[in-house]
Amino acid sequence: MVTTGFVGLGSMGRHMASRLLRADTALVVNDVNPASVEALQRQGARPAASPRAVADEAGIIFCSLPTPDVVDQVIFGEDGLCHGSAVRTIVDLSTTGPRMSERIGDALRERGIAFVDAPVSGGTSGAEAGTLTLMISGDGAAIDAVMPSLRHIGSNLFVVGDKAGQGQTVKLANNMLFASNLVGAYEATALAVAGGVAPERLLEVINASSGRSYVTEKRIDPPVLDRDFAVRFATGLLRKDVKLALQEAEASGALLFVARAAAQFLDIAKAEGMADEDYTALIRLFERWNGAEVRRSRTEAL
Amino acid sequence: MVTTGFVGLGSMGRHMASRLLRADTALVVNDVNPASVEALQRQGARPAASPRAVADEAGIIFCSLPTPDVVDQVIFGEDGLCHGSAVRTIVDLSTTGPRMSERIGDALRERGIAFVDAPVSGGTSGAEAGTLTLMISGDGAAIDAVMPSLRHIGSNLFVVGDKAGQGQTVKLANNMLFASNLVGAYEATALAVAGGVAPERLLEVINASSGRSYVTEKRIDPPVLDRDFAVRFATGLLRKDVKLALQEAEASGALLFVARAAAQFLDIAKAEGMADEDYTALIRLFERWNGAEVRRSRTEAL
Amino acid sequence: MVTTGFVGLGSMGRHMASRLLRADTALVVNDVNPASVEALQRQGARPAASPRAVADEAGIIFCSLPTPDVVDQVIFGEDGLCHGSAVRTIVDLSTTGPRMSERIGDALRERGIAFVDAPVSGGTSGAEAGTLTLMISGDGAAIDAVMPSLRHIGSNLFVVGDKAGQGQTVKLANNMLFASNLVGAYEATALAVAGGVAPERLLEVINASSGRSYVTEKRIDPPVLDRDFAVRFATGLLRKDVKLALQEAEASGALLFVARAAAQFLDIAKAEGMADEDYTALIRLFERWNGAEVRRSRTEAL
Amino acid sequence: MVTTGFVGLGSMGRHMASRLLRADTALVVNDVNPASVEALQRQGARPAASPRAVADEAGIIFCSLPTPDVVDQVIFGEDGLCHGSAVRTIVDLSTTGPRMSERIGDALRERGIAFVDAPVSGGTSGAEAGTLTLMISGDGAAIDAVMPSLRHIGSNLFVVGDKAGQGQTVKLANNMLFASNLVGAYEATALAVAGGVAPERLLEVINASSGRSYVTEKRIDPPVLDRDFAVRFATGLLRKDVKLALQEAEASGALLFVARAAAQFLDIAKAEGMADEDYTALIRLFERWNGAEVRRSRTEAL
């Protein structure tokens, strides 16, 4: 049995690694947090002392790490993956932005290591259930080699291109668009409610018309109309993805209008102390400003 | 057979009046343009010399007029509908904005005439096919009375409230949101393409993810990717609806972020001479600015 | 002695009328508020029962009225100025926007009455002291005729064009620009303070450099740095002028970027309940959001 | 005589170094471009093979370098200044942003080297004439030590704080504000001109009113009104400074409104191919969009 590696056993990584183990993959793991490593060890993983130690044993290695800087350190640092003797392919499941991913791919290629870019969406619940969406790009042969493992991690596997970084671009474009659609839908709903329209009436029309989106179909009714603001995806994380997309636009010289306005709104939301609240709670800013609550109308409850 | 009236036989009104005639409605019509009247006459409608003359004969009267000012004139002018002896209910199918509609409803109520607010969407092709969406509000009994006629005009009839103006609010909120989603989707697609991603790959992911909308599902692939920019809904008309929504927000004190950015973009598009082009052609601005065409990738064509 | 008329004796008008009286002008006045009329009567003015009654006696008439609608009513209403037998020239000192002013000028010309557009700036204290700035436009001969009176009202008299409405355009352009410069200066100062710079150090540099403006020279130090937020010009009034300018841009098709952002900020300020506060208090929003107060540094006080 | 060092002999650095030489400073210089070094050699400077070689001889060293990365490399690279045996104080005249400058200051302090942050404004003509404005921050004693040299370089020396990075903050805040005021003034002028007002009439009023700024006083009349668009400060350079300021706002969490709109406009200007044109040429975008040229009116020429 080929040995596989996993570095970064956080909120996302622990579930993904766990699923690989349950699928009978021999797994060698590493994380700066000993408790995270122990948890996986109890499930049958073998711990390694450093990323390099992982790469001395495993041919395919997955990373799920918090920031671009940490990914850089884990791969190219003194005890990094790139110095390992066994490693042939590295798959990065983190969100790092296209430039970073492209740079990693280029640097690894020079060392004879293949790189696959595979950021995910679907949150921790999707990671646990193995229903993540993966946006995969990189060398075709390398992608083929890791596909069997990826199928244990996600249920929507999209190969979006043959260059590292394209997976990142797709992920950022989608999340940026989600943020734009979200702010647009919340402000449109709040506008109609300020004009005396019952929000469920408005959504019924929009969802049969040109204004419909994932947000109007799923993220207002029920959550907002039922006043359910439990944290599923924090405003601060959404803002982080939008800002990465804006940086990418800056770097490539692509113009943005609506996404910049969404970012401005998210900046204000953060300044108003809402970074840790679920993004559905953002409706409250419009409610406060407009003086009208977006609530299911009473007649509806009959 | 009860006589029904119709004022305004333009691009939209001619088709709606025609459908009523074919459904065996006795129709008396008026329009400032004699040619428009003659066309309906040939289909069996009776012409009337003025809106007032229509209202001397018909109990239910429909209007489909270009601007709020014209609606005001047609209803309350010297020879206006409100002075007719037979009229009991007026249905306005025009897009005029909520304030105007509310004001008309109030003024007619004082004169004992019921008012139903019923702006439409679906374009001239929808008017011809009878597949328009109608956003209806006003007094319940009056709505019940006109519903049989409206069923000949549209196939999606939404009663959104019991006050005139709410139909307008819903229409403007939907169209404003459509414009926001549109600009957002075009700029996100253009960003990804500038980053080297094939647009059909991007859309495949987005349409299975949180960024999806009517725009990403229907208004990029095929029209944009096939470079089909035939005029269906002119940019100038979309801009007009967005501006009406912004005015409503101004009047009600509702805050908007993303819609203002979409309006700014539409202002630039108009200044760049694109008001008469289809809104799908707006992608060309991003293509020019970003230096990358949003075109189906060649490998896709295989 | 020629009799002069004055309609609208509010916060601004009362002072201007008063100054004309003290300059030995025979004045006939009108206002819907009897108390306002009585106050001027005690200073020697003659009251008239309606605008028309004013216009039956006076050849030159000044208006200082709250909104475009009221100006329209006072001039063209049933008992309006235009029906008077003596009136030859009407001077409007109100802020109404260029379109309105142009329309008034055209309609009065048809009736053989000259119209001078002369919006003011300088506030109630300027009105009291006779130090207002006037932005005057209209027919040259009519302007010459009213100039002697205007010199009692303001100390900076600018003739900006020969068509009614141009005075309004200049006033709105200036106030819109002031608002842009204001928001820009407040956010730049707040940014530097968040970066640990003493605001008085920053202003010293800016006022010797390319960033300087009336705002950086006069409206931060002393008022903001001394935490003096006494109401001189309410945020709501500034917002009103900016919105009139935006409407004018909409009508003429002129594109705006920075002014729209300033308007968005003023919308938020209004939604946050600051419409009645002085515009200097707007710095507090940035202080709250950025978490840093724009205060004179202690070392400076030594 | 103490030996002084200078690294970076580009458009700005060559003039500053030259002025120091003429003030009888013994100068050892380095630049990657041999021609630049030779030019200074002919004026009496001694060349050094690397930054480190400069730092082996000079106690005080000035840098004038293109980007933050290059500054980092020159100071901390293998052959960097920080490894020199003679260096006591490094003065950075480049625009690098506050974070970078702070980080350099901290890293140098650990090695016992003082750091002075002194970005300049005034362009190449100011560098040649010695009339630059300098925004200086850092340790007080170090500033005192370099002040005599700085007096040969600039004529407006502002000490804005005692921490490296504050000079950068002040420079970015000023330039960001200049860009905001510029876009605001151009759009306001273009709006008034579209409304039929002669621009010189408008400016006369604004320059006596609340809308005035360095831009309205110096950067429209004469340059724009005389159609003089010779390149003094390229749009692309202005945009770069605004973007650095936006990054700083992002990092410190400071909210910006007007500056973001100015940046959006500058993005469009760049996408329209104007990065290399003087910023005064930006008026042309408004002229094209609004359909009205901002030109001195003919009557004025009399």
Ligand SMILES: NC(=O)C1=CN([C@@H]2O[C@H](COP(=O)(O)OP(=O)(O)OC[C@H]3O[C@@H](n4cnc5c(N)ncnc54)[C@H](OP(=O)(O)O)[C@@H]3O)[C@@H](O)[C@H]2O)C=CC1
């Ligand atoms: N959370 C979510 O809902 C989603 C996250 N993502 C992306 O997935 C990636 C992972 O996110 P998430 O799991 O939430 O992040 P976490 O911070 O929870 O997990 C990262 C893990 O990596 C560990 N780590 C940090 N530095 C090192 C190092 N040098 N060597 C080894 N291990 C290290 C961390 O340890 P320690 O905790 O001690 O720092 C932590 O256990 C990110 O890029 C994120 O953007 C994508 C979609 C959804």
Ligand SMILES: NC(=O)C1=CN([C@@H]2O[C@H](COP(=O)(O)OP(=O)(O)OC[C@H]3O[C@@H](n4cnc5c(N)ncnc54)[C@H](OP(=O)(O)O)[C@@H]3O)[C@@H](O)[C@H]2O)C=CC1
């Ligand atoms: N076109 C579209 O795709 C859609 C339009 N709408 C809305 O529907 C409404 C009608 O639009 P549309 O049909 O395109 O507009 P048109 O301008 O084509 O039609 C309006 C008709 O009213 C006539 N008219 C104008 N003034 C009077 C008057 N005083 N008395 C009688 N008749 C008069 C016009 O005559 P003349 O031509 O001589 O001016 C014209 O025939 C508008 O409010 C529009 O916003 C809604 C959805 C889609």
Ligand SMILES: NC(=O)C1=CN([C@@H]2O[C@H](COP(=O)(O)OP(=O)(O)OC[C@H]3O[C@@H](n4cnc5c(N)ncnc54)[C@H](OP(=O)(O)O)[C@@H]3O)[C@@H](O)[C@H]2O)C=CC1
């Ligand atoms: N206030 C300021 O600092 C500045 C104001 N302006 C402009 O000057 C104009 C006047 O402002 P301001 O004096 O503050 O406004 P006010 O509302 O204080 O004054 C308007 C006066 O007109 C009276 N009035 C209203 N309707 C009629 C009518 N039909 N016939 C006769 N009189 C009537 C009002 O009476 P009542 O009070 O009963 O309504 C009031 O006394 C406005 O256009 C404003 O934009 C310009 C620069 C600065």
